[in-house]
Amino acid sequence: MSGTGTERTGHGGLADLLATLGRGWVRDAPLPWGKPGAARALNAYLRDHPRRRVVATRSGARFAVDTQDLIQRYLYLFGVWEPHMTHWLRGRLAPGDCFVDVGANIGVFSVLASGLVGERGRVVAVEASPAFHRRLEQQSALNGCRNIRAVNAAVSDLRRTLTFVLASSANMGANSVVPWDGPAESSFDIEAVPLPELLLPQEIATARVVKIDVEGAEGAVVRGLAPLLERLRPDAEITVEVTPARMARLGDSADDLLRTMTDAGYHVYRLANSYAADSYPRILHDGPLAPVRWEEPVTEESDLVFSRTDAATLTA
Numbered sequence: 001m002s003g004t005g006t007e008r009t010g011h012g013g014l015a016d017l018l019a020t021l022g023r024g025w026v027r028d029a030p031l032p033w034g035k036p037g038a039a040r041a042l043n044a045y046l047r048d049h050p051r052r053r054v055v056a057t058r059s060g061a062r063f064a065v066d067t068q069d070l071i072q073r074y075l076y077l078f079g080v081w082e083p084h085m086t087h088w089l090r091g092r093l094a095p096g097d098c099f100v101d102v103g104a105n106i107g108v109f110s111v112l113a114s115g116l117v118g119e120r121g122r123v124v125a126v127e128a129s130p131a132f133h134r135r136l137e138q139q140s141a142l143n144g145c146r147n148i149r150a151v152n153a154a155v156s157d158l159r160r161t162l163t164f165v166l167a168s169s170a171n172m173g174a175n176s177v178v179p180w181d182g183p184a185e186s187s188f189d190i191e192a193v194p195l196p197e198l199l200l201p202q203e204i205a206t207a208r209v210v211k212i213d214v215e216g217a218e219g220a221v222v223r224g225l226a227p228l229l230e231r232l233r234p235d236a237e238i239t240v241e242v243t244p245a246r247m248a249r250l251g252d253s254a255d256d257l258l259r260t261m262t263d264a265g266y267h268v269y270r271l272a273n274s275y276a277a278d279s280y281p282r283i284l285h286d287g288p289l290a291p292v293r294w295e296e297p298v299t300e301e302s303d304l305v306f307s308r309t310d311a312a313t314l315t316a
Helices: 013-028 035-048 070-078 083-092 108-117 130-142 169-174 201-206 218-231 244-249 254-263 277-286
Strands: 052-056 062-066 098-102 122-127 148-152 160-166 186-193 207-212 237-242 267-271 302-307
Touching (some): 013 070, 035 070, 035 277, 052 070, 083 302, 098 201, 108 122, 218 237, 218 254, 254 267
Parallel strands (some): 098 207
Antiparallel strands (some): 052 062, 160 186, 267 302
């Protein structure tokens, strides 16, 4: 499916027309041959020549996107963001569940989860950036999601004021509290609270998946979550993007985060992920991978899943 809405080449001439045709081929042609190189070229072109469109994802949701931003560009180009995570969530969430999305960005996974948990379920979408919080609410309205509770707040281990810095609008999801010495495009201050204080009792009781993607601040978020772990339902799972280098700049460590989770009875799994544009055509052709058991130190950016399930892989 193309899900493009109305394509307009505007005044960009031949290059813009080729980009439109190339996008349709990369996204929809059945075989991946030649697509990696085309995806690399289109990724750069759409970043430097931004398009604003309403597009359909492969799951059927609609998003208003600006291709200057990485996540929105991939939704436009491929119809999906993080296909391994998308596939895994589709196999975990069921009607009546609650999905907690910490670092929700524009709501890609919140909107996906909204459809999966249905009218009886609930999505709690927590986003610190006021601008992204507004975009999240717009995407929710665009898709008629009545079960999303959007919360404009930061999450940490203690109540405190945090300063977020955005280094580049080419990846607007990279708002972070990690110290940044270079030029910044924007910054904002916001109050942070531990996650248990943001959740309602029914949301805690029905939470099936808690997703944490907070660009280096995951150590503090998990410490704040720790008192809640034993109160979660037995099949609850927590997925965390762990970034050891950024964590270290905040005085945290991946080892401490893993210890918090394993001491609470959770096993560690690693979910494949790649942000390289040329990797997407092959993933979409061959199919996504399930999380695999992980027993090594975490030394590089990794998507980890913590589950009480004891297995070699976490299958649906």
